[in-house]
Amino acid sequence: MTRFFVSLVFFFILTTSQVTLLNYIPFDFLKADLGIPFILYEAFFGSISIAFWIAVSVGIIQEGFSSCGPGGILFGKISIFLFSFFMKNRLFVESQYTFGAICGFSEVLESLLMIGLSLITRGDISNAPNILYYILPNATLSSLFSFPIYHIYRSFEYKYGEREWE
Amino acid sequence: MRSYITLFGAVLALVISFLIFTNFPAANRPYTILRGFFSEISGIALKIFDMPMRRVREYYDLYIDVIHAKKEVIELRKKMDALYLECARLREMERENIKLRKILELSEKNTYRMTVAQVVGEDVKSWHKCIIIDKGTDSGIRERMAVISPRGLVGQVMEANRKSSKIMVINDTNSAIDVYVEGKEIRGIAEGSGFSTLKLKYVKKNEEPEIGDRLITSGKDGIYPKGIPLGIVVNVDRKKGGIFLDIDVVPFANYRVLDQVIVLRK
Numbered sequence: 001m002t003r004f005f006v007s008l009v010f011f012f013i014l015t016t017s018q019v020t021l022l023n024y025i026p027f028d029f030l031k032a033d034l035g036i037p038f039i040l041y042e043a044f045f046g047s048i049s050i051a052f053w054i055a056v057s058v059g060i061i062q063e064g065f066s067s068c069g070p071g072g073i074l075f076g077k078i079s080i081f082l083f084s085f086f087m088k089n090r091l092f093v094e095s096q097y098t099f100g101a102i103c104g105f106s107e108v109l110e111s112l113l114m115i116g117l118s119l120i121t122r123g124d125i126s127n128a129p130n131i132l133y134y135i136l137p138n139a140t141l142s143s144l145f146s147f148p149i150y151h152i153y154r155s156f157e158y159k160y161g162e163r164e165w166e
Numbered sequence: 167m168r169s170y171i172t173l174f175g176a177v178l179a180l181v182i183s184f185l186i187f188t189n190f191p192a193a194n195r196p197y198t199i200l201r202g203f204f205s206e207i208s209g210i211a212l213k214i215f216d217m218p219m220r221r222v223r224e225y226y227d228l229y230i231d232v233i234h235a236k237k238e239v240i241e242l243r244k245k246m247d248a249l250y251l252e253c254a255r256l257r258e259m260e261r262e263n264i265k266l267r268k269i270l271e272l273s274e275k276n277t278y279r280m281t282v283a284q285v286v287g288e289d290v291k292s293w294h295k296c297i298i299i300d301k302g303t304d305s306g307i308r309e310r311m312a313v314i315s316p317r318g319l320v321g322q323v324m325e326a327n328r329k330s331s332k333i334m335v336i337n338d339t340n341s342a343i344d345v346y347v348e349g350k351e352i353r354g355i356a357e358g359s360g361f362s363t364l365k366l367k368y369v370k371k372n373e374e375p376e377i378g379d380r381l382i383t384s385g386k387d388g389i390y391p392k393g394i395p396l397g398i399v400v401n402v403d404r405k406k407g408g409i410f411l412d413i414d415v416v417p418f419a420n421y422r423v424l425d426q427v428i429v430l431r432k
Contacts, residue, residue, distance in 0.1 A: 015290060018290065019287040019289075019298070020219055020286065021219070022287070022290075023216070023219075023297070028292050049171075052176050055176075056179060059183070060201065060204050061204055062290050063201055064205040065298070066296065067294045067324050068293060068294055070186050070189075070201055071182075071187035071193075073291070074186070075180065075187060078179050078180045079180065114293060117184075117187060126339045126340075127360060130292075130359075130361070133360070
Protein backbone atom coordinates (compact mmCIF):
# COMPACT_ATOMS: atom_id res chain seq x y z
CA MET A 1 0.00 0.00 0.00
CA THR A 2 2.89 2.36 0.82
CA ARG A 3 4.15 1.84 -2.69
CA PHE A 4 0.76 2.74 -4.15
CA PHE A 5 0.37 5.97 -2.14
CA VAL A 6 3.97 7.09 -2.67
CA SER A 7 3.61 6.56 -6.43
CA LEU A 8 0.29 8.38 -6.50
CA VAL A 9 1.49 11.40 -4.50
CA PHE A 10 4.67 11.61 -6.56
CA PHE A 11 2.67 11.40 -9.80
CA PHE A 12 0.16 14.01 -8.62
CA ILE A 13 2.89 16.51 -7.69
CA LEU A 14 4.69 15.95 -11.00
CA THR A 15 1.51 16.31 -13.08
CA THR A 16 0.33 19.43 -11.23
CA SER A 17 3.76 21.01 -11.74
CA GLN A 18 3.67 20.04 -15.41
CA VAL A 19 0.19 21.52 -15.99
CA THR A 20 1.17 24.75 -14.20
CA LEU A 21 4.46 25.05 -16.08
CA LEU A 22 2.78 24.40 -19.44
CA ASN A 23 0.76 27.53 -18.85
CA TYR A 24 3.98 29.59 -18.86
CA ILE A 25 5.77 27.84 -21.71
CA PRO A 26 4.09 28.46 -25.06
CA PHE A 27 5.19 25.16 -26.56
CA ASP A 28 2.83 22.28 -27.31
CA PHE A 29 5.42 19.53 -27.59
CA LEU A 30 6.21 19.41 -23.88
CA LYS A 31 3.21 17.31 -22.88
CA ALA A 32 4.87 14.11 -21.79
CA ASP A 33 2.62 11.53 -20.16
CA LEU A 34 4.03 11.24 -16.66
CA GLY A 35 1.60 8.51 -15.62
CA ILE A 36 2.87 5.78 -17.93
CA PRO A 37 6.27 5.21 -16.21
CA PHE A 38 4.53 4.72 -12.85
CA ILE A 39 2.17 2.08 -14.25
CA LEU A 40 4.87 0.26 -16.19
CA TYR A 41 7.48 0.28 -13.43
CA GLU A 42 5.02 -1.18 -10.98
CA ALA A 43 3.81 -3.77 -13.49
CA PHE A 44 7.32 -4.90 -14.51
CA PHE A 45 9.14 -4.70 -11.19
CA GLY A 46 6.45 -4.62 -8.51
CA SER A 47 3.01 -5.96 -7.83
CA ILE A 48 0.59 -6.37 -10.73
CA SER A 49 -2.44 -5.57 -8.55
CA ILE A 50 -0.86 -2.30 -7.34
CA ALA A 51 -0.04 -1.49 -10.98
CA PHE A 52 -3.73 -1.89 -11.81
CA TRP A 53 -4.83 0.51 -9.06
CA ILE A 54 -2.14 2.99 -10.13
CA ALA A 55 -3.43 2.77 -13.73
CA VAL A 56 -7.01 3.50 -12.61
CA SER A 57 -5.94 6.37 -10.32
CA VAL A 58 -3.61 7.92 -12.90
CA GLY A 59 -6.39 7.74 -15.51
CA ILE A 60 -8.92 9.50 -13.28
CA ILE A 61 -6.44 12.14 -12.04
CA GLN A 62 -5.31 12.95 -15.60
CA GLU A 63 -8.94 13.35 -16.66
CA GLY A 64 -9.23 15.99 -13.93
CA PHE A 65 -6.53 17.95 -15.75
CA SER A 66 -7.91 17.42 -19.24
CA SER A 67 -10.92 18.22 -21.39
CA CYS A 68 -10.80 14.78 -22.97
CA GLY A 69 -14.16 12.99 -23.03
CA PRO A 70 -14.98 11.15 -19.75
CA GLY A 71 -13.45 7.67 -19.69
CA GLY A 72 -11.08 8.28 -22.62
CA ILE A 73 -7.84 8.61 -20.69
CA LEU A 74 -8.95 5.94 -18.20
CA PHE A 75 -9.49 3.54 -21.10
CA GLY A 76 -6.00 4.30 -22.41
CA LYS A 77 -4.34 3.77 -19.02
CA ILE A 78 -6.09 0.45 -18.37
CA SER A 79 -5.10 -0.68 -21.89
CA ILE A 80 -1.47 0.17 -21.07
CA PHE A 81 -1.80 -1.84 -17.87
CA LEU A 82 -3.17 -4.82 -19.83
CA PHE A 83 -0.31 -4.46 -22.33
CA SER A 84 2.20 -4.57 -19.48
CA PHE A 85 0.34 -7.50 -17.87
CA PHE A 86 0.73 -9.65 -20.96
CA MET A 87 4.25 -8.44 -21.77
CA LYS A 88 5.68 -8.73 -18.25
CA ASN A 89 7.27 -12.12 -18.89
CA ARG A 90 8.00 -11.51 -22.56
CA LEU A 91 9.96 -8.25 -22.33
CA PHE A 92 13.24 -8.03 -20.52
CA VAL A 93 13.73 -4.57 -19.01
CA GLU A 94 17.39 -4.39 -18.12
CA SER A 95 18.07 -0.63 -18.25
CA GLN A 96 16.51 2.82 -18.32
CA TYR A 97 16.70 2.76 -22.12
CA THR A 98 14.56 -0.36 -22.53
CA PHE A 99 12.16 1.05 -19.97
CA GLY A 100 12.06 4.40 -21.83
CA ALA A 101 11.40 2.63 -25.14
CA ILE A 102 8.46 0.73 -23.64
CA CYS A 103 7.09 3.98 -22.16
CA GLY A 104 7.37 5.68 -25.57
CA PHE A 105 5.64 2.76 -27.26
CA SER A 106 2.86 2.86 -24.65
CA GLU A 107 2.30 6.56 -25.39
CA VAL A 108 1.96 5.74 -29.10
CA LEU A 109 -0.41 2.89 -28.23
CA GLU A 110 -2.56 5.18 -26.07
CA SER A 111 -2.78 7.83 -28.80
CA LEU A 112 -3.78 5.27 -31.44
CA LEU A 113 -6.34 3.78 -29.05
CA MET A 114 -7.83 7.24 -28.55
CA ILE A 115 -8.29 7.66 -32.31
CA GLY A 116 -9.81 4.17 -32.53
CA LEU A 117 -12.11 4.83 -29.59
CA SER A 118 -13.37 8.12 -31.06
CA LEU A 119 -13.96 6.39 -34.41
CA ILE A 120 -15.84 3.44 -32.91
CA THR A 121 -17.97 5.31 -30.37
CA ARG A 122 -18.61 8.61 -32.13
CA GLY A 123 -17.70 7.96 -35.76
CA ASP A 124 -15.52 11.03 -35.55
CA ILE A 125 -11.85 11.29 -36.47
CA SER A 126 -11.65 15.09 -36.78
CA ASN A 127 -9.13 15.12 -33.92
CA ALA A 128 -6.96 12.38 -35.49
CA PRO A 129 -4.52 14.72 -37.35
CA ASN A 130 -3.99 16.64 -34.12
CA ILE A 131 -3.29 13.45 -32.14
CA LEU A 132 -1.01 12.04 -34.86
CA TYR A 133 0.91 15.34 -35.12
CA TYR A 134 1.96 15.17 -31.47
CA ILE A 135 2.37 11.41 -31.22
CA LEU A 136 6.15 11.21 -31.81
CA PRO A 137 7.24 14.29 -29.79
CA ASN A 138 5.07 13.14 -26.89
CA ALA A 139 6.38 9.57 -27.07
CA THR A 140 9.99 10.82 -27.17
CA LEU A 141 9.45 13.13 -24.25
CA SER A 142 7.62 10.47 -22.24
CA SER A 143 10.62 8.17 -22.81
CA LEU A 144 13.02 10.86 -21.61
CA PHE A 145 10.95 11.60 -18.51
CA SER A 146 10.78 7.91 -17.66
CA PHE A 147 14.60 7.83 -17.13
CA PRO A 148 14.62 9.86 -13.89
CA ILE A 149 11.48 8.11 -12.62
CA TYR A 150 13.17 4.74 -13.26
CA HIS A 151 16.27 5.88 -11.34
CA ILE A 152 14.29 7.29 -8.43
CA TYR A 153 12.39 4.00 -8.05
CA ARG A 154 15.63 2.03 -8.30
CA SER A 155 17.27 4.20 -5.64
CA PHE A 156 14.22 3.79 -3.38
CA GLU A 157 14.48 0.03 -3.68
CA TYR A 158 18.20 0.14 -3.00
CA LYS A 159 17.80 2.45 -0.01
CA TYR A 160 14.76 1.00 1.72
CA GLY A 161 14.97 -2.58 0.53
CA GLU A 162 12.14 -4.78 -0.66
CA ARG A 163 10.66 -5.53 2.77
CA GLU A 164 9.97 -1.99 3.95
CA TRP A 165 9.14 -0.63 0.51
CA GLU A 166 6.58 -3.39 -0.06
CA MET B 167 -4.74 -16.84 -8.92
CA ARG B 168 -4.35 -13.27 -7.62
CA SER B 169 -3.07 -12.06 -10.97
CA TYR B 170 -6.11 -13.57 -12.71
CA ILE B 171 -8.41 -11.65 -10.35
CA THR B 172 -6.50 -8.46 -11.27
CA LEU B 173 -6.80 -9.34 -14.95
CA PHE B 174 -10.55 -9.83 -14.57
CA GLY B 175 -10.79 -6.50 -12.73
CA ALA B 176 -8.80 -4.75 -15.46
CA VAL B 177 -11.00 -6.13 -18.24
CA LEU B 178 -14.11 -5.09 -16.28
CA ALA B 179 -12.65 -1.59 -15.74
CA LEU B 180 -11.84 -1.41 -19.46
CA VAL B 181 -15.46 -2.23 -20.36
CA ILE B 182 -16.76 0.31 -17.81
CA SER B 183 -14.43 3.05 -19.13
CA PHE B 184 -15.63 2.24 -22.65
CA LEU B 185 -19.25 2.61 -21.52
CA ILE B 186 -18.39 5.90 -19.80
CA PHE B 187 -16.84 7.18 -23.03
CA THR B 188 -20.01 6.27 -24.93
CA ASN B 189 -22.05 8.26 -22.35
CA PHE B 190 -23.87 5.16 -21.11
CA PRO B 191 -26.00 6.73 -18.30
CA ALA B 192 -25.60 4.02 -15.63
CA ALA B 193 -21.80 4.21 -15.90
CA ASN B 194 -21.45 7.88 -16.74
CA ARG B 195 -23.34 9.43 -13.81
CA PRO B 196 -21.30 7.98 -10.92
CA TYR B 197 -18.10 8.54 -12.88
CA THR B 198 -18.96 12.21 -13.46
CA ILE B 199 -19.23 12.66 -9.67
CA LEU B 200 -15.87 10.92 -9.14
CA ARG B 201 -14.21 12.92 -11.92
CA GLY B 202 -15.70 16.13 -10.52
CA PHE B 203 -14.18 15.32 -7.13
CA PHE B 204 -10.73 14.87 -8.67
CA SER B 205 -11.21 18.02 -10.75
CA GLU B 206 -11.93 19.94 -7.53
CA ILE B 207 -8.73 18.64 -5.94
CA SER B 208 -6.70 19.35 -9.08
CA GLY B 209 -8.17 22.88 -9.26
CA ILE B 210 -7.06 23.65 -5.69
CA ALA B 211 -3.63 22.07 -6.28
CA LEU B 212 -3.19 24.12 -9.46
CA LYS B 213 -3.92 27.33 -7.58
CA ILE B 214 -1.28 26.46 -4.96
CA PHE B 215 1.33 25.45 -7.56
CA ASP B 216 0.59 28.51 -9.66
CA MET B 217 1.42 30.99 -6.87
CA PRO B 218 5.25 30.69 -6.94
CA MET B 219 5.24 30.47 -10.73
CA ARG B 220 3.20 33.65 -10.99
CA ARG B 221 5.58 35.43 -8.61
CA VAL B 222 8.61 34.38 -10.68
CA ARG B 223 6.89 35.56 -13.82
CA GLU B 224 5.95 38.89 -12.23
CA TYR B 225 9.60 39.56 -11.31
CA TYR B 226 10.75 38.55 -14.78
CA ASP B 227 8.14 40.78 -16.42
CA LEU B 228 9.14 43.63 -14.11
CA TYR B 229 12.77 43.29 -15.18
CA ILE B 230 11.83 43.26 -18.87
CA ASP B 231 9.45 46.21 -18.33
CA VAL B 232 12.17 48.33 -16.74
CA ILE B 233 14.46 47.71 -19.71
CA HIS B 234 11.87 48.79 -22.25
CA ALA B 235 10.17 51.46 -20.13
CA LYS B 236 12.00 54.57 -21.36
CA LYS B 237 11.52 53.80 -25.03
CA GLU B 238 7.88 52.96 -24.45
CA VAL B 239 7.21 56.18 -22.52
CA ILE B 240 8.25 58.29 -25.51
CA GLU B 241 6.15 56.17 -27.88
CA LEU B 242 3.17 56.18 -25.54
CA ARG B 243 3.22 59.96 -25.17
CA LYS B 244 2.94 60.30 -28.93
CA LYS B 245 0.12 57.74 -28.99
CA MET B 246 -1.61 59.46 -26.08
CA ASP B 247 -1.76 62.76 -27.97
CA ALA B 248 -3.34 61.00 -30.92
CA LEU B 249 -5.76 59.15 -28.63
CA TYR B 250 -6.94 62.40 -26.97
CA LEU B 251 -8.14 63.53 -30.36
CA GLU B 252 -9.65 60.12 -31.11
CA CYS B 253 -11.34 60.09 -27.72
CA ALA B 254 -12.98 63.46 -28.32
CA ARG B 255 -14.21 62.23 -31.69
CA LEU B 256 -15.60 59.00 -30.15
CA ARG B 257 -17.36 60.92 -27.37
CA GLU B 258 -19.13 62.94 -30.01
CA MET B 259 -20.03 59.73 -31.86
CA GLU B 260 -21.35 58.15 -28.66
CA ARG B 261 -23.59 61.12 -28.01
CA GLU B 262 -24.87 60.84 -31.54
CA ASN B 263 -25.33 57.09 -31.11
CA ILE B 264 -27.41 57.55 -27.93
CA LYS B 265 -29.59 60.06 -29.71
CA LEU B 266 -30.13 57.72 -32.66
CA ARG B 267 -30.87 54.79 -30.34
CA LYS B 268 -33.49 56.80 -28.56
CA ILE B 269 -35.01 57.68 -31.89
CA LEU B 270 -35.09 54.06 -32.97
CA GLU B 271 -36.23 52.99 -29.49
CA LEU B 272 -33.57 50.35 -29.31
CA SER B 273 -32.44 49.06 -25.99
CA GLU B 274 -29.22 47.24 -25.17
CA LYS B 275 -29.84 43.53 -25.45
CA ASN B 276 -27.72 40.67 -24.18
CA THR B 277 -26.30 42.38 -21.15
CA TYR B 278 -23.63 40.18 -19.63
CA ARG B 279 -21.97 40.29 -16.26
CA MET B 280 -18.27 39.71 -16.39
CA THR B 281 -16.00 37.64 -14.19
CA VAL B 282 -12.26 38.01 -14.49
CA ALA B 283 -10.31 34.79 -13.92
CA GLN B 284 -6.65 33.79 -13.84
CA VAL B 285 -5.41 31.05 -16.15
CA VAL B 286 -3.75 28.49 -13.86
CA GLY B 287 -3.11 25.55 -16.15
CA GLU B 288 -3.35 23.89 -19.50
CA ASP B 289 -4.66 20.52 -20.68
CA VAL B 290 -2.32 17.72 -19.64
CA LYS B 291 -2.77 16.07 -23.05
CA SER B 292 -2.00 17.67 -26.40
CA TRP B 293 -5.06 15.97 -27.94
CA HIS B 294 -7.35 18.79 -26.83
CA LYS B 295 -6.90 22.56 -26.54
CA CYS B 296 -8.10 23.51 -23.10
CA ILE B 297 -7.08 25.93 -20.38
CA ILE B 298 -7.96 25.79 -16.69
CA ILE B 299 -9.06 28.93 -14.82
CA ASP B 300 -9.23 29.61 -11.08
CA LYS B 301 -12.96 30.47 -10.91
CA GLY B 302 -15.87 28.06 -10.89
CA THR B 303 -19.50 27.68 -9.92
CA ASP B 304 -18.83 29.57 -6.65
CA SER B 305 -18.23 32.66 -8.82
CA GLY B 306 -21.35 32.05 -10.87
CA ILE B 307 -19.64 30.34 -13.78
CA ARG B 308 -21.65 27.72 -15.62
CA GLU B 309 -21.06 25.49 -18.62
CA ARG B 310 -21.45 26.94 -22.13
CA MET B 311 -20.60 30.49 -21.04
CA ALA B 312 -18.46 32.48 -23.47
CA VAL B 313 -14.89 33.36 -22.49
CA ILE B 314 -13.10 36.36 -23.96
CA SER B 315 -9.88 38.32 -23.55
CA PRO B 316 -9.30 42.02 -24.34
CA ARG B 317 -8.01 40.89 -27.77
CA GLY B 318 -10.94 38.68 -28.72
CA LEU B 319 -12.81 35.42 -28.25
CA VAL B 320 -11.06 32.66 -26.27
CA GLY B 321 -13.63 29.87 -26.06
CA GLN B 322 -16.40 28.51 -23.89
CA VAL B 323 -16.70 26.93 -20.46
CA MET B 324 -16.69 23.19 -20.92
CA GLU B 325 -16.66 21.98 -17.34
CA ALA B 326 -17.37 24.10 -14.27
CA ASN B 327 -16.30 22.84 -10.86
CA ARG B 328 -16.66 24.77 -7.60
CA LYS B 329 -13.24 26.42 -7.59
CA SER B 330 -12.02 25.93 -11.14
CA SER B 331 -13.31 25.57 -14.70
CA LYS B 332 -12.06 24.06 -17.93
CA ILE B 333 -12.28 26.25 -21.02
CA MET B 334 -12.39 24.72 -24.48
CA VAL B 335 -10.48 27.21 -26.61
CA ILE B 336 -11.55 28.06 -30.15
CA ASN B 337 -8.57 26.15 -31.59
CA ASP B 338 -9.96 22.82 -30.33
CA THR B 339 -11.30 20.46 -33.00
CA ASN B 340 -14.66 20.31 -31.19
CA SER B 341 -15.11 24.09 -31.38
CA ALA B 342 -17.40 25.67 -34.01
CA ILE B 343 -18.51 29.33 -33.99
CA ASP B 344 -21.03 31.10 -36.19
CA VAL B 345 -19.26 34.19 -37.57
CA TYR B 346 -19.57 37.11 -39.94
CA VAL B 347 -16.84 38.69 -42.02
CA GLU B 348 -16.83 42.25 -40.70
CA GLY B 349 -18.21 44.80 -43.13
CA LYS B 350 -19.31 42.16 -45.63
CA GLU B 351 -22.44 40.07 -45.92
CA ILE B 352 -20.50 36.84 -45.54
CA ARG B 353 -21.36 34.25 -42.91
CA GLY B 354 -19.56 31.03 -42.07
CA ILE B 355 -18.55 28.62 -39.35
CA ALA B 356 -15.10 29.02 -37.78
CA GLU B 357 -13.91 25.58 -36.73
CA GLY B 358 -10.87 24.73 -34.64
CA SER B 359 -8.22 22.65 -36.38
CA GLY B 360 -6.28 21.60 -33.29
CA PHE B 361 -3.40 23.83 -34.41
CA SER B 362 -2.75 27.58 -34.23
CA THR B 363 -5.11 28.49 -37.10
CA LEU B 364 -8.87 28.04 -37.50
CA LYS B 365 -10.78 27.04 -40.62
CA LEU B 366 -13.61 29.23 -41.88
CA LYS B 367 -16.06 26.81 -43.46
CA TYR B 368 -19.20 26.96 -45.61
CA VAL B 369 -18.28 30.19 -47.41
CA LYS B 370 -19.28 29.81 -51.05
CA LYS B 371 -16.83 30.44 -53.87
CA ASN B 372 -18.93 33.27 -55.33
CA GLU B 373 -18.35 35.28 -52.16
CA GLU B 374 -15.37 37.58 -51.77
CA PRO B 375 -13.54 37.29 -48.47
CA GLU B 376 -10.02 38.64 -48.64
CA ILE B 377 -6.80 38.24 -46.72
CA GLY B 378 -6.87 40.72 -43.82
CA ASP B 379 -10.65 40.57 -43.31
CA ARG B 380 -11.70 40.47 -39.66
CA LEU B 381 -14.20 37.96 -38.30
CA ILE B 382 -16.74 38.72 -35.59
CA THR B 383 -19.22 36.43 -33.86
CA SER B 384 -22.76 36.49 -35.25
CA GLY B 385 -24.48 35.59 -31.96
CA LYS B 386 -26.60 33.02 -33.75
CA ASP B 387 -25.10 29.92 -32.14
CA GLY B 388 -26.64 30.73 -28.76
CA ILE B 389 -23.32 30.63 -26.89
CA TYR B 390 -21.21 33.54 -28.05
CA PRO B 391 -22.68 37.08 -27.97
CA LYS B 392 -22.78 39.09 -31.16
CA GLY B 393 -19.86 41.25 -32.26
CA ILE B 394 -16.89 39.73 -30.43
CA PRO B 395 -13.73 39.87 -32.57
CA LEU B 396 -12.51 36.38 -33.40
CA GLY B 397 -9.64 36.52 -35.84
CA ILE B 398 -8.20 37.64 -39.13
CA VAL B 399 -8.25 35.88 -42.51
CA VAL B 400 -4.71 34.88 -43.51
CA ASN B 401 -5.31 32.58 -46.46
CA VAL B 402 -8.10 32.13 -49.03
CA ASP B 403 -7.76 29.11 -51.31
CA ARG B 404 -10.09 29.28 -54.32
CA LYS B 405 -8.48 26.38 -56.17
CA LYS B 406 -9.69 23.68 -53.82
CA GLY B 407 -12.44 21.43 -55.22
CA GLY B 408 -16.07 21.76 -54.12
CA ILE B 409 -18.43 24.69 -53.77
CA PHE B 410 -16.86 26.17 -50.63
CA LEU B 411 -13.68 28.19 -50.13
CA ASP B 412 -10.79 26.95 -48.00
CA ILE B 413 -10.07 29.81 -45.58
CA ASP B 414 -7.48 29.96 -42.80
CA VAL B 415 -8.00 32.30 -39.86
CA VAL B 416 -5.56 33.33 -37.13
CA PRO B 417 -7.39 34.05 -33.87
CA PHE B 418 -6.74 37.41 -32.15
CA ALA B 419 -6.43 35.76 -28.73
CA ASN B 420 -3.49 33.38 -28.53
CA TYR B 421 -4.51 31.00 -25.74
CA ARG B 422 -0.89 29.94 -25.14
CA VAL B 423 0.08 33.33 -23.73
CA LEU B 424 -3.12 34.20 -21.88
CA ASP B 425 -2.76 35.25 -18.27
CA GLN B 426 -6.28 36.44 -17.52
CA VAL B 427 -9.61 35.85 -19.21
CA ILE B 428 -13.12 37.26 -18.85
CA VAL B 429 -16.10 34.94 -18.50
CA LEU B 430 -19.35 36.42 -19.80
CA ARG B 431 -22.08 35.38 -17.38
CA LYS B 432 -25.54 35.32 -18.91
